[in-house]
Amino acid sequence: MTETESALPDVRLLIDGQWADGGDRMAVLDKYRLVPAASLHVASREQAREAVEAAHRAYIASSLTPHERGAILERAAALLERETPQLIAALQTEGGFTQTDAQGEIKRCLQTFKLSAEEARRLAGEMIPLDGAPQQKGRIGFTLRVPLGVVCAITPFNAPLNTVAHKVAPAIAAGNAVVLKPSTHTPTTGNIMAACLIEAGLPAGLINVVHGGADVANWLIDEPDVRFFAFTGSTEVGRSIQQRAGLRRTQMELGSIAFTIVDDDANLDAALPKIVAAGFRKAGQVCTSIQMLLVHRKRIGEVETRLAQLVSELRYGDPRDPATLVGPVISVASAERIERWIDDAVSRGARKLAGGPREGAVIPPTLLIDVNSDAQVSCREVFGPVMSLVPFNSLDEAIDRVNATPFGLATGLFTNRLDGAFEAARRLHVGGVHINETSSSRVDLMPYGGSKDSGFGREGPHYAVREMSEERLITLST
Structure with a gap:
């Protein structure tokens, strides 16, 4: 010493x-x-x-x-x-x-x-x-x-x-x-x-x-x-x-790869602020932070435009600055890994809608689209301020996409249809299903835990x- x-x-x-x-x-x-x-x-x-x-x-x-x-x-x-x-x-x-x-x-x-x-x-x-x-x-x-x-x-x-x-x-x-x-x-x-x-x-x-x-x-x-x-x-x-x-x-x-689903009838005015908070609070270092945002193809264009604007406006950097919303990740090594995964996704064809170069242990809030399913950010837990937009054609397809991973901690679903909400509640292989909330929704009195490889x-x-x-x-x- x-x-x-x-x-x-x-x-x-x-x-x-x-x-x-x-x-x-x-x-x-x-x-x-x-x-x-x-x-x-x-x-x-x-x-x-x-x-x-x-x-x-x-x-x-x-x-x-x-x-x-x-x-x-x-x-x-x-x-x-x-x-x-x-x-x-x-x-x-x-x-x-x-x-x-x-x-x-x-x-x-x-x-x-x-x-x-x-x-x-x-x-x-x-x-x-x-x-x-x-x-x-x-x-x-x-x-x-x-x-x-x-x-x-x-x-x-x-x-x-x-x-x-x-x-x-x-x-x-x-x-x-x-x-x-x-x-x-x-x-x-x-x-x-x-x-x-x-x-x-x-x-x-x-x-x-x-x-x-x-x-x-x-x-x-x-x-x-x-x-x-x-x-x-x-x-x-x-x-x-x-x-x-x-x-x-x-x-x-x-661990987890946390999904939230935005169906074609979702109220985006209510959903998008919650999605931004759930994806980027604590610099995305929460097991239920939204890593994959599944968006119905009918709404993907609007979500892409609006979410890119919201994420790009997030202040990041020194956590002691009261205006900062996204601070550093836990180590430079973690930040370097996350940076490599972002670069890997872009090299495979992903587009970066928001983000920027790493600054020490700080990863600017990053939003990706057109992510290859084999990219690290798609198939492994990022544990950082990185979210990927993925379009789907039907709720069945979205549910199958969530269930295809080995994890099952929590999933959010934004919809105004009760039949779709109950269908997701019955079929999603996760510990918690949050309707009109994100995967990161948690109240401390609720039962919290996962299934499969999420524990x-x-x-x-x-x-x-x-x-x-x-x-x-x-x-x-x-």
């Missing part, structure tokens, strides 16, 4: 209620300025084990009631709101978030914590009508929802606050202990969240934070006391975690607390 790096703010580990130095350090970059912004402490194998052991001990010792867990989560939400300036600074520096994206991330995080607090108080089993079976007169049966134990949350860079909240808060609501491993690109918000939980009264050991890359994740997976893995990331990594987890439970929110399990506090708990059957004979 250089003298300059040693003067940077430390992002430390949290193990059993104590902040600790890691076995090694690495620099966290400012994603726009491309200079070191923090010094990240990286956990050793022994520290990863200690974090899991501390979580397991805390889980066994915990006597928190559902009411108390709910109260802690509500107090933590208030403390997180107090930390808004620090959270915005971290999101802008480490994640390249614009002011609007950072504020939206914080508001959603607070909502996720408050929803989880509600779920903590009402998590319950159900009565079993045993006396409805032969020879069971006088017998009573019911179930309890009980926690699983230690939950390991492995979280991504693109939503380093709210995605963390969607794993940590429901786990605590259900009565579990948590070991969090945030992305090394965006570690600070996870530490702030953990500090708020401790200040809110969460007992030591019920929240632990370890930092590091694939090695640290693998060490956590090897710990048998971890009973549930909540992962958001690539399909390739998710598949590896699932194989290594064995019989332990997992929740996987994985399984559902986020959303009501659903996640059930993923992170299990039913225990109780019977009583009188």
Whole structure:
């Protein structure tokens, strides 16, 4: 570590209620300025084990009631709101978030914590009508929802606050202990969240934070006391975690090629602003960001003209500039890959309706048309501010195009015909179908997750607390 790096703010580990130095350090970059912004402490194998052991001990010792867990989560939400300036600074520096994206991330995080607090108080089993079976007169049966134990949350860079909240808060609501491993690109918000939980009264050991890359994740997976893995990331990594987890439970929110369909009767005045936001917020680094916009051939000319104008007007660059709507992607390497994919599409015959040259880690918002189906931007997840227009002749053709990919996270459909809307709802092989909204539509209380190579399990506090708990059957004979 250089003298300059040693003067940077430390992002430390949290193990059993104590902040600790890691076995090694690495620099966290400012994603726009491309200079070191923090010094990240990286956990050793022994520290990863200690974090899991501390979580397991805390889980066994915990006597928190559902009411108390709910109260802690509500107090933590208030403390997180107090930390808004620090959270915005971290999101802008480490994640390249614009002011609007950072504020939206914080508001959603607070909502996720408050929803989880509600779920903590009402998590319950159900009565079993045993006396409805032969020879069971006088017998009573019911179930309890009980926690699983230690939950390991492995979280991504693109939503380093709210995605963390969607794993940590429901786990605590259900009565579990948590070991969090945030992305090394965006570690600070996870530490702030953990500090708020401790200040809110969460007992030591019920929240632990370890930092590091694939090695640290693998060490956590090897710990048998971890009973549930909540992962958001690539399909390739998710598949590896699932194989290594064995019989332990997992929740996987994985990759996608996100489609939104614009049918011939769509209200473009309502649809186009939503499409622009869904394609380019967070610099297109959302699994449900519109990558392929399927447009009925009757409307393709109008959509091309209007959308090209809207995208070309988007301000991009420094995320600290309040006028900026599209900031940098997570690294120069990612920006260079996205640039290569755009160039590959153009070399295969695509036309660029909006866009420009890469500037460091910033990719100008890019709109393509006439994209070859073999181009990378067509058949692989871009994860950047790039959208392609693709014409179709019938809704059946559009549905088949979506279903032809190995992914199935979410799809949007703009139409005013109920028969078409219900046809899409029945036939699209995705986790969510949003009528007159985009693929990126999400409310934090809804069940969120995919099918096929986009993973399984559902986020959303009501659903996640059930993923992170299990039913225990109780019977009583009188």
